[in-house]
Amino acid sequence: MNKMGVIKIKAVIMSGGKGTRLRPLTCQIPKPMVPIFNKPVMEYIIKLLKSHNIYDIAVTLHYLPNEITEYFNEGEKYGVHMSYFIEDVPLGTGGSVKNAKGFLDSTFLVISGDAFTNIDITKAVKFHKENNSKATLILKKEPIPLEYGVVITGEDGRIKKFLEKPGWGEVFSDTINTGIYILEPEVMNYYKAGENFDFGKDLFPRLLKDGIPMYGYITSDYWCDVGDLHSYMNTHVDFLEKKVFPVEDAEEVKKGIWIGRGTIVEEGAQLFPPVYIGKNTIVKKDSKIYGCTVIGDNCYLGENTSVKKSILWKNVHICNNAEIRKSVLCDGVRISDRVRIFENSVIGTSSIIKDNAVIKSNVKVWPEKRVERDMVVKNDLIWGTGVSKNIFGKRGVSGIFNQDITTEFSSKLGGAFASLYQGKSLFVIASDEKDSSQIIKNALNSGVVSAGGRMVDIRVGTVPMVRYAVNYLKGDGGIFVSCGDSNSDTISIEFFDDKGKNIDRTQERKIENEFSIGDFNRTNGGKIKDIIEISNFSSLYLKYGEEILDHISSIKEKRPKIVIGSKSKYIIGLAEKYLKNIGCNTVSILEEELKEIKEKIISVKGDMGIIVFQNGENIILIDHEGNFIKDEKYNFLTFLIGLETKKIKNIVIPYNFPRTAVSLAENYGGSISITKTNVSEIMKEMEKDDSHFQYILSFDALFAAGKIIDYVSYKNIKLKDIASEIPDFHFIKKEIPCKWEDKGKIVRLLSEDKKQQLEMFEGVRFLDKNGWALILPDIEKPTFNLYAEGSTEEFAEEISDFYYEKIKRLLEDKR
Template sequence: MKAVIMAGGEGTRLRPLTCNRPKPMVPVVNKPVMEHIIELLKKHGFTDIAVTLQYLPDMIKDYFGDGSDFGINLRYYVEDKPMGTAGSVKNAEEFLDDTFLVISGDALTDIDLGKAVEYHYSKGSMATLVLKKVDIPLEYGVVVTDENGRITRFLEKPSWGEVFSDTVNTGIYILSPEVLKYFNKNEMFDFSKDLFPMLLKENKPMYGYITDEYWCDIGDLMAYSKAHMDVLDGKVKINIPGNKIKDRVWVGEGTVIEENVVIEEPCVIGANTRIKKDSVIGSYSVLGDNNIIGERSGIKRSILWKNNVLETNTQLRGTVVCSKVNIKEGVFAFENSVIGDDTQIGKNAVIKPSIKIWPNKIVEGGTEVNSNLVWGSKFVRSIFGFRGVAGEINVDITPEYASKLGAAYGAIFKGKGKIGVSSDDSAAAKMLKMSFMSGLLSAGLKVLDFGVLHLPVARSAVRFYGADGGIHISTSSTNFGRLTVDFLDKNGSNIKREVERKIENAFQREDFSRCEGEAIKDVEVIPDYTKYYLRNIINNTRSKDFGYRIALNSLSGFILETVGNLLETFGCTVEKTSLDLRNAKTMRNGNKSAEMTYFTDMIKMGNYDLGVSIEDTSEKMMLVDNNGRIVSDDMFTALISLIVFKTVQGGTVVVPISTSSVVDKLAEQNNGKVIRTKTSPQDIMNKMLGNETKENVYEQFTLHFDAIAGLVKILDFMKSENYSLSDLVNMIPDFYVSEKEVECSWNVKGKVIRQIIQENEGQSIETLEGVKIFKDGGWVLVLPDAEQPVCRIKSESYSAEFAEELTNFYVNKVREISQK
């Protein structure tokens, strides 16, 4: 059988290791990772091998040649431009005249390929995917199989809410050559995104071979170091070069070890290396060929490639040193630092933890390097959370961080476009607004300074001025040190997940260009947009005199002033309060805070028409009707859905998957339609603004995400249709929901969702986000949280008691699976 090695990867997340080499040429225990793959293929009888190349192809060709030195035959197929995984293999179609194996050239594995091939033939499969269970599947393609091993579902790089299995695609496939007939040559085509879903749709025999053997996708620097530890711990069976001088110490030919050198196992030392006297080579260290280690040096848990010179008393702790690096006397480098090729580190310099130094740099003597040097990469799991970027002011989000993040956002526009920037009225938000603007300007973009705005007003300004995007910075009234940054697209909606990932990638690698000085543009200041925004609200109401008595609550004086003045313009009498009513919307009756009780009693006793409490961002509101009833989250969604249905006959509403099915009942009563989406704000926003029917799109967007204009729309509807708020609440059928959180560590979330899906096989379930199980006339949703190690459980049923029982059952189920 023939094989194909896919070796076109750039390895961007491995930079600076991959600045000067393709990812398959990155060494693992002193051999390119692709050489380990070739040895594995040869071991299992694959000697005719095609190699697909794209990034720096000559380096791979020069090293492996025709394969004869390795006991195999190699043919190379070079792409002029990236064609996707399947597209690259298509180039070798004439070579692949029978069933063949595809394997990545940049993963480390000892999987028994022979057994996988036997499995393929035993199943009569057209395509067999080798699968592996992993703890955290976010960076992989998740695959689900039935009890016979047949593949039933795929999802590429899911978010936590989309994780429905912990079984992932290793990128090793056994394929019938007929699969290549499904697409054309020179067509951008991917195995996991395009071909396999196509075969699944056509019900072709496609199976998953699940292995417990070792497999590691060396995707980032943490995984690279971990792979070395796994090799030294014997977790993966590969050939380690050198002679064993102790149980777990390998030393290459020609290496000289002087007196009083301590070598701790396990470790690997390459050929022709010299370790001078009184040095210590600690456990889990790997030294490549032709290195010189100076006297009294200490190397612990570090990886050195080849041709490096370390002078006297160099101390490395958990450091990766690439090739041709000169480290002068007395240098200290700490955990997770990386020093790129052809770099010189001056005498007594200190490289702090997690610092990345790109190739061809000079660090002067005595320097303390505490930020990445020119082109850096500090690994973080994720910058963006459930909504935008959040963190502590001057701790998580500093001016330097904000400027770099602004430049990373600007990078996706490739130096063209204009971005609106705004903040709330806090001094910290205004300070960081300037930093974000500096980053955007450095990327060559035009910046519109919208000044001090509420977030919904900023969304409106982005649309009105035709900006290509926006950034809004806001603080918390209850935690003055906390800050949230919302990144907006041209519609004023929060940017999509894929755009967040692009920004994260650019930020982590600092892989973005700065414009020349003469290309920096002036900032255009846009004053008083709020006046236009408020005038627009007034002009778009049917009734100009509401005359309502309203209790208005907010912890933000900025909100109280803006909304209070607007309501008074409509002839309302407004009583302002500053009570802390956080989380009040989700509280059940009988479990209200003292401040919430005060607010509801005030509305009832004072003969107010309604009460409204507006959150810091001015996006969300909580209503209380004239009878003192709190309009909960689900009730509020039902209320605005009712308004949409009564305003537009046969209208469509977009609601998150976690919303009560009472909305479906309202749709049925009013000939409407319900579209469900994922729960994050940007998913809801983007679904609304992408709604095919397009009617009243911004109306619904406003009702969900603009408490200022949304409140006026609700009041205008009440006045024009002669309803009180309690009349509208009474129109909503009774429903019963229960919601709880349960601890669930990151590494078991995929397992939890997979097992719940398996246990409910044959039942009515939905996996748009998390898993939603429909049973006994109700439903329960198990949803992994994107920011915390918890799962959220929400149930709805015909009674409050049964809804709570259902929630408690799945809280216990998540705990049970987590502890196995």
Template sequence: MKAVVMAGGEGTRLRPLTCNRPKPMVPVAGKPVMEHITALLKNHGIYDIAVTLQYLPDIIRNHFEDGGQFGVRMRYYIENKPLGTAGSVRNAESFLDDTFLVISGDALTDIDITKAVEFHKDRDAMATLVLKRVDIPLEYGVVVTGKDGRIVRFLEKPGWGEVISDTVNTGIYILSPEIFKYYRANEFFDFSRDLFPILLSENKPMYGYVTEDYWCDIGDINAYIQANFDVIDQKVRADIPGREIAQGIWVGQDTSIENDVTVEAPCVIGAGCRIRDGSVIGKHSVIGDNTAIADRCSIKRSVIWKNTDICSDVQLRGSIICSRTYLESGVSAFENSVVGENSKIGERAVIRPDIKIWPGKWVGQGMEVESNIVWGSRARRQFFGNRGVSGTVNIDMTPEFAAKLGASFGSVIKKRGIIGVGCDGSTSAAMIKNAVISGLLSSGVHVNDYDVLMLPSMRAAVRFYRLDGGIYAGVSNTGSHRLTLDFVDKTGSSIDRVTEKKIENIFSRDDFARCEGDCLKGITEIKGFQDFYIKNVINEMKSSSLDFKILINNSAAFGTRIVAELLTELGCSVKCVSIGENLPEGPADMGQFCRYVKNGGFDMGVSIEDSCEKMLLVNSNGMLLTEDVFIALISMILFRKLGGGTVVVPVSASQAIDTIAEKYHGNVVRTKTSTRDIMGRLLGRDAKEELLEQFTMNFDAVAGLVKLLDFLTVNGSSLREMVAMLPRIHMHRQEVECGWDKKGKVIRRIIQEHSGKKIDTLEGVKIYDEKGWVLVLPDSEKPLCRVIGEGASEEFAEELTNIYVRKVREISRG
């Protein structure tokens, strides 16, 4: 049997480890990870190996040559342009004349290849994917199989709401040469995204072999360190270089360890090392070949590459020190810090946790390194939540952080783009907005500054001026100490998760674009767009004036002022109160606000959230419209205004909307529950006028409220009467604790338990019952699942929800 080792990866998430070497050449326990893979293949009788290369190919070729010194025969196939995983393997087609194995050269595993091949042959498969169950499957391709192991579905790098299994693709495949019929040579083609979906759609025999053996995708710095620990803890079957001089202590040839040195197991010390008196080599330390460690050093839980010089009194704690680095006396480096190759760290310098120093850098004597030495400050791996990026002002939402975010977004947009920025006028938001502008300019984009406006107006400005995107800064209604940055794409929608991940990756790697000084673009200040937007809202009205008595909760001072002035100008009688401020006769909570609306003879009550995108409505009877009722109400209004049409609603929305659609000859499209997904569907490339109308009603509280009042006026109706026309809605919602590492398991088990029954896995898993449905949805920001049920009655909806709350709790604790 022959194998293909895919070794073209750059390993961008491992930088600076991979700045000067391809990812397969990163050492694990003293040997390049690809050496461990080569040894695994040889141990299973695979001696003929094709190696696909792209990034720094000569480093791999010069190390392995023809493979003879490793007991195998190697051939190399270089991609002159990116071809994708399947495309790169196609380069070796002439070499692959029978069933063959594909394996990554940059992952660590001891999978029993022989058993996997037997599984493949027993099922006469065209393709067999080696699968592994993992606790948190977000960074992998999730694969769903039937009871016989046949693959039934793929999902590439899902969000928590999309996780339907904890079984993931390891990137190890057993394939028939017949696969080459499905794509051409020199064509970009990916196994997971292109080939396997084709085989699945044509019902070709494609199976998943679930392994219990060790597998680690060395995807980031933490995984790299853990892989080293796992080797020396012997959690993975791998060859450890050197001789085991005591249990758990391996030492290479010609290494000198003086008498007064403490060495704690487990650890690996390479060949040709010198370790002086008084030093401590603590457990879980890996010392590369030809490393010199002077007296009184303390090395703990650290990985040191070969040819490194460490002077006296150096303290390393959970650090990675790359090759040919020189640490002067008294240097300290802490958890998850990385010093790149050919660097020099001056005497008594301190490298703080999580700091990355790129290759070839020099750190002066006595310096405290508190930011990455490339440019920018410390990175956070993931910071986008359900809505943009939020943080406490001047603690985790600092000007430095905001500037780097701006530079990262600008790097995604590329040069010659135009980005709009705006804020809510608060001092904190203005400060952060200005920092964002600095970062954007540094990346080479032009900036349109819209000064003070609402977030919905910012979205409209992006569309109106045909910008490439926008960033909006606004404080929370709980106080100016909490601030959110909203990122907008060229349609005015919140950016999608793919773009969020690109920004996070650029941010965490400090890999954003920098524009030369003479190429910097400028800032165009655009005043008065908020007023222009409000005039446009008025011009779209069908009625000449509005005559309603409205109570407004002053929950968002900026938005409340705008809507109060606008409604007053249009003829409404408006009163503003602040919940919880103990004003004379003022409401203490939302319940009292509802009673205030009813007892005060108001036509409706309105509370606008801080982003000015969402609103809560109370009718004249004091009834607070829940989110479910509000979505149904807006759907009915749109169907009536448009004489049918299409509405987009989340998968969690009530089935009552389908009943309304049938009555008014409309259509319902369901999408994922996140705001970005709903916006993306409404404002996509082919967005129709009816969908733009729905966007306004759902995500622009000021314009949406005016449109609602205009509709009521034209139709001679009231909010109370419109709500009474809706079908009865019986829904129940609960949250149940569920650890991050249990979410995939929970969804997989529920799907398996309902095999053959009507379910929907658009997001989470939705199970249909004769009298209703229930949706189990993993939360993307918290360690919990949301359980939403709808039934023919309140009692049945609650009972159905409780059943699945108990089920989630049982599976997650099992």
């Protein structure tokens, strides 16, 4: 601190990233050099640092470093001193800063080169010093924090927990990590120079574990991570609305309209605020420039041209009668007559779009490309159509056939999946029997092989069959495509790892990232691998289903009559073959309606009914009297069989499952493992416990039926006899509609309830002497899922009603 009371610190600007999510904006420049109002975003950072008396600045570089060093030089133009540290290989956020060697000899601030902010650094540093903090993270409240690291602090600001890009069930706070830190140099001693480590994933968790004082400074100032096209465009809107900095280098000739020096706006041109036009630009007569448009220096807009909510960089030339809507045109773009460019498109540097061409919404044209006259461009000029980055839901990717899930989309998705394996891997694929599923399967095949992967197509199958095939063929992964039901246009695509398990969220994010970037490797024609087709793989699969039974002779002796119900002819044929092979008599009905199956069982005097769903994974059982065993009751039945036969020692249950399972396991000398509700987490836990029996009964409907028939035949009992041993449990499930933006707020408010005992493993679970309630935001819908269990039916209803009304009240208060 100097004599004037100003705390003197240094700063490190991390500028090594490639900015892949911003491509094609960043194809030829690093992300910190992407312009906002004609200036690189990093220039605003330098000016902010100087305004808070930070003059000594280090810059870490990796991607296109000369673009930054040649523009800023040593910082003399800005009244600061800049030193550069170049990484030969990426070292992570922490590793890149550690690479700054002797620069880190006093308190220093770390900020990303793509952070656009007016944060009061002086106040943050004062907070850091007053709390004797060794690491202070500058935090910001964000209503939908899923794409950020969430930080949980105590009332005094001390950091208690980190959550890296949480799911909706983990949003216990809306305070996100801005990536701006104030650090004491000793915290960097945890790692050596040249080591690859990350602040959020590696260093900060270690400091927290060791009890090092770490604090979160929550700011209400403006901050935006200019990391993707959406945030980049929104930043310009915020700038125009004066939420960040005052507009410079232009005169506000009329409220909300800024015009730079040397610019000519001809009579008859119309400007609708807010609009910014840079220097030496010409706007011809009868042109219309609508609000939230930013135009750079040295541009030309021809007669009767219309531009709305768009960003034009420098030297953009647009001829007559063109129409630009909510798009970005990079440096030197040339647009000819009557061109139309629609929402969320990007035209890369020096590209040329000829007369009458149409660029459809969400299209990205890479730099120096040429679109010929009269062309309609629906896809990215490189590969596939543009689409939202978040494409995975609860179970893979789903959407409407030929709307959300097109052949172009699916081909690109297959390529993104294969690219994770560098194109050297073997994948298994199948679909249900529907034509639409098979069309999408073929597109996925094309995408995978074009990225260098090898496909084994077992043609028509089920989810469990693909899982088995991945293991049998020693594949590196698998894909299954299915329709919702016989009358549905909904397509579902599931991805599996090398053990046949559903891929986890980390792998999903990697695929989403590859898909979003869109420039993954493609193999050349000479290296394309043939697709191997196996038309009778089901025989190997069913043979395995026979081998896993312990008492097949008892089944053949009893000859039980099994009624099979499904909406899939293929599933019925598969089930008939399997059950007949193991010794059952079968009666089939092409139906999933419970009433129809129940009536059929009673009329034919069947021993048991099974309803197998379209994917081959889910099952409902019906006993000989027509009683249904499904959902949680079915799970309890499988637990009973597993515990009694000692095939299960440890029951794996998701977090939202009735805790009656705990006492059931204890009664048989077993134990319980509780996982998050995501299917990949459940499968991982079963694999850890080597619980093959529970895996089959949970994820393979046909073989589960075989196992249960095997058990009742050997025991010479009825299905109803086992069901009668299921312990009483009182469990209620409800859905509560909400707005997407309310999810994080409500979870945070619930997690701050000090009056009740709660858990925050996933969602918020409230514990009561008479039961519990779990509030879990839905990953796919604007909905809260409410689960409640009580020691009696009355208590379950009471608990459920209480939290239902509590959430409704909180939602109403937020309106």
